[in-house]
Amino acid sequence: MYLSSQTVQKVEVIKSDDQINKLFNEIGNNELKVDLLDLIANTSIDVTYEKINDPYSSYGTSIYLNLSGDNTSSNWSDLFSLTPYYRFYFFNKRDYGGAGFFAEIFSKFSSMKYDLEYYNYNSNPDQPGTDYWTYDEEKEFTIALGASIGQKWINKKGWTFEINFGVGRYLTNNKIESMPGRSVTSLRPTAAIKGGFGIGKRF
Numbered sequence: 644m645y646l647s648s649q650t651v652q653k654v655e656v657i658k659s660d661d662q663i664n665k666l667f668n669e670i671g672n673n674e675l676k677v678d679l680l681d682l683i684a685n686t687s688i689d690v691t692y693e694k695i696n697d698p699y700s701s702y703g704t705s706i707y708l709n710l711s712g713d714n715t716s717s718n719w720s721d722l723f724s725l726t727p728y729y730r731f732y733f734f735n736k737r738d739y740g741g742a743g744f745f746a747e748i749f750s751k752f753s754s755m756k757y758d759l760e761y762y763n764y765n766s767n768p769d770q771p772g773t774d775y776w777t778y779d780e781e782k783e784f785t786i787a788l789g790a791s792i793g794q795k796w797i798n799k800k801g802w803t804f805e806i807n808f809g810v811g812r813y814l815t816n817n818k819i820e821s822m823p824g825r826s827v828t829s830l831r832p833t834a835a836i837k838g839g840f841g842i843g844k845r846f
Contacts, residue, residue, distance in 0.1 A: 673693075675692055679840045719756065728748065729749075742796060750811075752785075759830070797845065804842055807838055
């Protein structure tokens with residue numbers, strides 16, 4: 644009777660750059676995706692085209708359209724925006740490239756509306772306690788610069804799922820005009836937010 648033992652070693656396959664480029668080219672380097680959060684939660688649509696420059700970087704642009712127009716009930720909202728970006732991928736070499744953890748820089752060109760609140764002071768001392776609020780709506784074209792991070796997954800059929808979040812700073816001044824006898828508060832946000840859950844297809 645003979646006893647034998649075998650040592651089983653776990654072999655991890657790490658793709659070379661040539662293998663990554665081959666898989667990358669088979670799937671394609673163009674991608675269209677839709678933001679699920681805007682599509683489901685809001686009356687709006689956000690579509691993104693991304694050009695995968697190589698397995699490590701890409702660039703693209705997002706187009707956002709608020710389908711409710713001026714009928715939004717919030718204190719501020721984007722009506723239309725165009726958001727170009729450049730992205731850097733930091734993926735595991737078991738992946739295909741053009742996916743994984745990423746960081747990006749973006750600019751945002753948007754048309755937005757926001758509310759203005761006016762507190763009107765009564766200058767007549769014989770009528771105390773008659774101060775009152777009035778409200779107005781402002782529309783403005785804004786420009787912002789920012790950065791974001793996220794994660795993208797892709798399967799062998801080229802379907803992708805992505806989550807991302809970022810913040811930017813508006814470069815345009817907030818329109819607030821002071822007037823005698825009243826103070827004004829602008830409800831325009833101080834930061835531009837970029838984020839969502841996107842599903843797309845590589846081709």
